[in-house]
Structures are given as structure tokens and as C-alpha cells.
Amino acid sequence: MKNFIPIRLSHLLGSCSTGAVVRGPDALMAVMDTRYWTDATGRHTGRRLRYVERVRAALGIEKDLREPPVAGQAKDGRITGVCIPALRFPGWGICPACGLLHYLPAIEGTDDNEPVRCREIDTETCKKRPALEQVSYVLIHSKGFLDDLPWHYLAHLEAKTNAQRGCSSDTTRACLRLRRTSGDPSKTYLVCTRCGAGTLFSPFSFGPKIKAMRTQPWIKERAVLDEPPEIVRVNHTQVHYPKTRSALVIPPESRIRKGTVVDRLYSSTQKRKLIETAVTPLQRKSAIRSVAGELGCDASEIETAWKQIENGYPLYGKSLCITPGQLLADEYTALIGEIPDMADDEDFVTRHYTAGWKALSSEISPDRPEAGILRGIDRLIAVSRLKEILVFEGFSRCDREARLVSPDIDAKQDWLPAVELFGEGIFFSIDTGLLEAWERHPAVMDRFEQVRKRFDAVFTPFRAELHRLTPRFLLLHALSHLLIRQMESDCGYPAASIRERIYCDPAGESQSRESGGKSPSMAGILVYVTVPDVVGSLGGVVELAEPRRFLSLVSSAVARADWCSADPVCAEQDGHGLYLLNRAACHCCLLIPETGCCFQNTLLDRVFVKGDAAGSMPPFFKFPAGEI
Secondary structure (H helix, E strand, O other), rough: EEEOOOOHHHOOOOOOOOOOOOEEOOOEEEEOOOOHOOOOEEEEEEEEEEOHHHHHHOOOOEEEEEEEOOOOEEEOEEEEEOOOOOEEOOOOEEOOOOEEEEEHHHOOOOOOOOOOOOOOOOHHHHHOOOEEOOOOOEEEEEOOOEEEEOOHHHOOOOOOHHHHHHHOOOOOOOOOOEEEEEOOOOEEEEOOOOOOOEEEOHHHHHHHOOOOEOOOOOOOEEEEEEEOOOEEEOOOOOOOOEEHHHHHHHHOOOHOOOHHHHHHHOOOOHHHHHHHOOHHHHHHHHHHHHHHHOOOOOOHHHHHHHHHHOOOOOOOOOOOOOOOHHHHHHHHHHOOOOOOOOOOOOEEEEOHHHHHHHHHHHHOOOOOOHHHHHHHEEEEEEEEEEEEEEEEEEOOOOOOOOOOOOOOOOOOEEEEEEEEEOOOEEEEOOOOHHHHHOOOOHHHHHHHHHHHHHHHHHOOOOOOOOOOOOOOOHHHHHHHHHHHHHHHHHHHHOOOHEEEEEEEEEOOOOOEEEOOEEEEEEEEEEEEOOOEOOOOOOOOHHHOOOHHHHHHHHHHHHHHHHHHOOOOOOOOOEEHHHOOOOOOOOOOOOOOOOOOOOOOOOOOHOOOOOOOOOOOOHHHHHHHHHHH
């Protein structure tokens, strides 16, 4: 079967990435690894991302970052460019009428666009040859392996006669059948029609009996297993857990002007090496003239550009020894600071509304709910243009914390798939003086300690981003989700397309490379939307950053926290969700699509925003009125 299926680049690095089972127009398919993302000559055609050195350093990535190859389909049906290969998986089909199993690659005509039909002719129900359906079970392993079930082996587990024990596998002949009994429809039997062997099909008990499997559907080699695999439905979440990491591009890399002389010179290793290896002034002058001719500019422009490179372009001495926490601190510093001589076409453009936000305080009566919001939020900034680098680091199966498999399976390639996402957002920060006083409240600390003990007792995949849990984080995270759900109705974007970045560091523990020392105490939220290959404002989100509109937005979001349609059950929950890390949070009030949450929809509790029913824990935005 050969089909061209368009797909978004951001999906290709997430739910449709290497090792994932995706739905095509006619069948389920497994996406092959990045070793096969090449043209006919074996060359990788994906564009190498430039000016992402700080991002690579902070995420601990030594490999190059490259975009996936891009293909298109002409009007006459021809495919241009390099496609991401995928093969039909599961490889077994089942007749919905008679239950006969067929190994699809062994059937002639599988590669055309016609549906594969049952080859049974001895039963009345299959004389019209119904189209086969792919079987719904697959085999997964915690080492990242994925394979079809060994149907012939399983059917003969309870072989009783010599003929049954000697029955050999023949994928060219359809002789295995899955069928329910009329006496007990809940039971399914797997039988071999050739020798009569059969067994009750039991996915839970079959796993430990399987000792070897293919590592991936497109790899022929089989691996001997040191621990049993699991048999699950092909659409089970355990089949594929993609791991992606992201970071914003901030100054100085966001200020790079693409297409300039220094940009083109810096991007060409050969041209820079030609100038570097010149020994004498005469050789250097000749090399500069040669490079100027190739770039179509004056020699003086090359000399100026070369001086910038010698002075440390593009980072100009900024350290690359940074951690994910330090990168967040640098992002926070870039967000709250004024960028001098900012151009509208840079990759990080902010507009500060803080003065207009504070001016609203004189217009709002102190006893109104909006007054508490104006006191609690001390900065308001529109990010009218931003660029995010999204990197696909690999995937796991069976469990999120299981072994991470590289995008190229054997981890020998020198690059990782990544995409540039462009968009806009709203950033605001919470008044740290108010926040510190609220955090010391006994009721806040008591409720926080219950969550902290659970958090410290488990391993979560986002510990690198959240090294220490604090009450302010639980407040910021709940407020972020409330805001995203409110924005969904106010600006028209679906919640799945809105994302969050939480900046939370009570004591400025992360070293900020931009500020040259300790970072400021961080308590901020960035909610934003991004899409690949669209540069500039998307409209809608930035407009909500206008002070009056933002006040209305936050007021509605905070009011949403007061009551959930699942209350009082939701508000009184002691723990639920992953590792029981959520309390007052459910799909009716706080949970959002996982694509938008950095913390897998955990560590959520709207009581930190609205207060508790007993009145012992104060609502954050009403806290100043009687507590300070």
C-alpha cells in the first residue's frame, strides 16, 4: 500500500513520531526511525537549525538539530521531496465474519490501494470475501520493542499430539482463527484449522510465555527477552510515549538578522576556514576578496563581519554552561526586561503593558474582586512574536519512565529531529511580596505539605524542569490552566493549541547568565500559541493582553475556580490522577489537553486559587484585603 499522507511537523515530533502507530486513510501504520528519513542516495535533507546553541546547551543536547524532511504532492499525483516512511502495522488481518487470520505482507496485492479481502471460501459467510480488518493486539516491551503477536506459537502452546507439536508456521496459508464460542461469547479461542491445536486467547497470561520478539516492526532481527513483554490493544496509551523538550529563543540569538553578511559568513564553515587558515596578511586579504566575490558583497563588509565573529558572534561571550533551570531564569529575565532598539522582525518581540495595568487600580473600587487581581499581578507583557524550538528526544513503551529509545533506534546518528515553532503569547508575573506572605499562611502550608510528600516519594519525568515543589508553583499552575480554559472561549483557540510555561523560583536559586548572577525571584506565567512555518502574529492572543481585556479575562478565569460542576466531589478529593498528585482538579474545571501542559496534567489544585470551603485557607486574590 502506497499512500501520501500530509501531516503537521509538530505532530511528527509528538504523537506521530518514530515508533508511533498512526492511522492512515486505509490502515494503521508504524512510523519508521530517522535512519530511513533520507533521499534515494541516503542523504538527510532536513534543514539544520542554526542559532540554537543556548537551547542545545540547556537541554543537554550535543547533537545537531535538524528539521524532518518535507515532501509534497503535485496536482498530477507525483510526490516531490522526501517522505517519512511508514509500514502497515499490525501486520496481521482478521476477517470480521469468520475470524480467519491473514499475514498481510504475504498476500498478493497488499501494496495496491484495494482493501485486502478474506481468502476463506469454505464458509457461507465469506463467499463475498469481506475486507479484512487489522488485528487489535500488539506486543510491547519496556525496552521500547514493538511487534506482532506470534499467533502460530500461541495457538500451539497446548499442543497435545505429535501432529500438533510438529505443525510449522506458514504465513502464506491462512490457517489460524480467532473465534468466540456460542456458549460463552466473552471467551475467544485461538485455533489452528490445519492441525486442530487451540487455546483460550488470554492476553494477560500469554505475555510471560513469549521469550523473543522483533525490536521494531521494520527490523527483522529478533531480541531474546530478559523480562516478559505485554500484550495490549494497538490504541493503548502504553504503546508509545514520545518525549519532547522545548525552549524559547531569546536574546542574543533571537536578535540575529538572517541574510546579513555576518549571518551568511558565520553559516559557511568552508568560508570561515578559508579566512582562518590564511597565514600572512596578503593571504588573508586574498581570502576575504574571494569570499566577498562568492557572497556578492564588498571586501570591507566581509572584514567587518569577520571582526564580529572574532568578537564572539552570535553569543558574544555568553556562557553555554547552563541548565534547564538557568534557561528558564534567562527567559524570565528577557520577558520582564526592556529590549533596547527592538525590531519587529526579531524572533522575540515584547510589548510592556505594566504601566497601563497599574493605572487601572485608580479606577477600580478597593472592595471589588478586580482590585485583588490588580494587586496580585504586578507585570503584564504581550509577547507579540516568539520562536520555540521543539526537540524530539525519543520514545518509550509500557511506561513513561521506561527506557528511552533514540529517534534512530541505535543512537548513532549525529542529529535529532526538531522544528521551529512561531507564535505569540501573554506573560504576567505575581507580586512576590504578596506571594511570600501568602505562602507562610498555616493553612496554605498544611495543604501544600500533603502534596509535597507524595511528590517527593515518586519519580516524575519532569523533575529536571521542577527540581523543588513550592506552594507558589501549585498556585501558578492552577491559575495557568484556568486562564487557558478561559482563553479557549474568549479568543477562539482550542485549548489543545494553547501552551504554558511556568516560571517559579522562590529564592532566585538558578543562576541567570543574562543578568550575570542570581536570578530574580520568579513567579510568572507565559501562555502562548505556536505553529510551525508561520512567522509573525497569529492574532487573537496578543489582543487579550490589553490591560482592560486582560483584567476581564483573569476575573472570569478566577471566578471559574469558585465552582466546578463536579463539586462537592471535585473540591473534596484528597488525591487522584497520576501518582495521586492532583486534588481539586478534574476535566470539568482544570484539566486541559496534555499537549498544552508541561507537567502531564498533574500538581493541580484550584483550592490554591479560590480557598477552601471552611474559610481557613484564604483565596489568593482576596488575601491582601485582610492578611497584609
